[in-house]
Amino acid sequence: MNWDYFMTILAQITDLHLRPRGLTCYRVSDTNNLAERAIRALLALSPRPDAVVVTGDITDGADAREYALARHILGRLPMPVYVLPGNHDSSDTLRAAFSDYPGIRDAPTASGKLHYTADVGGLRLVALDSSVAGKPFGLLGAEQLAWLDRVLAEDDRPAVVAVHHPPMATGIQHMDSIALHDTDAFAAVLSRHAHVERLICGHVHRPIVAGFAGTVMTLAPSTAHQLVLDFDDKAPVDFNFEPPAYFLHCHLPGSGLVSHLAYVENFPGPYPFWADEGVRWPGE
Ligand SMILES: [Fe+2]
Numbered sequence: 111m112n113w114d115y116f117m118t119i120l121a122q123i124t125d126l127h128l129r130p131r132g133l134t135c136y137r138v139s140d141t142n143n144l145a146e147r148a149i150r151a152l153l154a155l156s157p158r159p160d161a162v163v164v165t166g167d168i169t170d171g172a173d174a175r176e177y178a179l180a181r182h183i184l185g186r187l188p189m190p191v192y193v194l195p196g197n198h199d200s201s202d203t204l205r206a207a208f209s210d211y212p213g214i215r216d217a218p219t220a221s222g223k224l225h226y227t228a229d230v231g232g233l234r235l236v237a238l239d240s241s242v243a244g245k246p247f248g249l250l251g252a253e254q255l256a257w258l259d260r261v262l263a264e265d266d267r268p269a270v271v272a273v274h275h276p277p278m279a280t281g282i283q284h285m286d287s288i289a290l291h292d293t294d295a296f297a298a299v300l301s302r303h304a305h306v307e308r309l310i311c312g313h314v315h316r317p318i319v320a321g322f323a324g325t326v327m328t329l330a331p332s333t334a335h336q337l338v339l340d341f342d343d344k345a346p347v348d349f350n351f352e353p354p355a356y357f358l359h360c361h362l363p364g365s366g367l368v369s370h371l372a373y374v375e376n377f378p379g380p381y382p383f384w385a386d387e388g389v390r391w392p393g394e
């Protein structure tokens with residue numbers, strides 16, 4: 111089999127939860143510094159991703175100072191950066207802060223739900239807005255879903271749909287109560303378009319994979335703190351410092367979208383695979 115390595119790489123970081131400069135998040139999570147480290151990890155990649163998508167909760171408090179810092183940190187990336195809001199964001203404040211960013215610059219709506227499409231190499235990115243002002247759960251709404259149906263119908267290139275809230279229960283019950291609410295209507299639209307290769311989400315601060323509406327949903331961990339994995343119905347809403355990570359969604363013609371979870375931190379190694387004394391490898 112000869113594989114075609116003309117690859118498009120879409121990096122996904124999520125749930126930065128930035129605070130005004132100098133402040134930490136929830137007392138102990140230095141989200142600003144951790145976001146900087148994630149950006150440094152992306153900058154060290156070779157080849158560099160074609161684009162970066164940030165799937166919401168960019169700030170913790172939707173404060174204009176937090177968005178100014180987000181611009182400063184994300185502005186170090188030389189490739190196009192696509193941002194979309196999470197429940198900790200404000201669609202309007204985010205739209206104003208990133209009005210010159212690709213996608214947002216040409217978004218079809220000037221207020222309300224912030225959604226847009228963008229070309230990323232061989233992929234079409236469709237960014238959605240599931241945030242609801244003042245609420246932790248997600249909602250796409252009939253208008254946005256009608257737009258999604260339209261843009262997916264007019265272009266059959268491989269599509270990646272990005273939305274902050276996952277549309278299914280994950281088993282972490284306190285998060286399931288604040289997942290996407292209009293799941294059935296969303297599934298009805300996606301199931302009509304077989305070229306949706308992937309749905310990418312954030313919100314749960316854990317790596318999660320699930321099937322949804324004829325496609326695959328991958329949920330990325332946060333660049334900062336992660337949620338404790340606890341399926342107990344009385345699980346406290348706690349976080350920990352499991353390793354921050356991000357996804358590299360690689361589109362390979364003939365294979366489709368192949369996603370690699372990559373860590374922000376460096377770990378021991380690399381070590382070469384030298385054979386031990388007296389050991390023969392297959393084929394030697
Ligand atoms: Fe979050």
Ligand SMILES: [Fe+2]
Nearest residue numbers: 167196197313
């Ligand atoms: Fe969230």
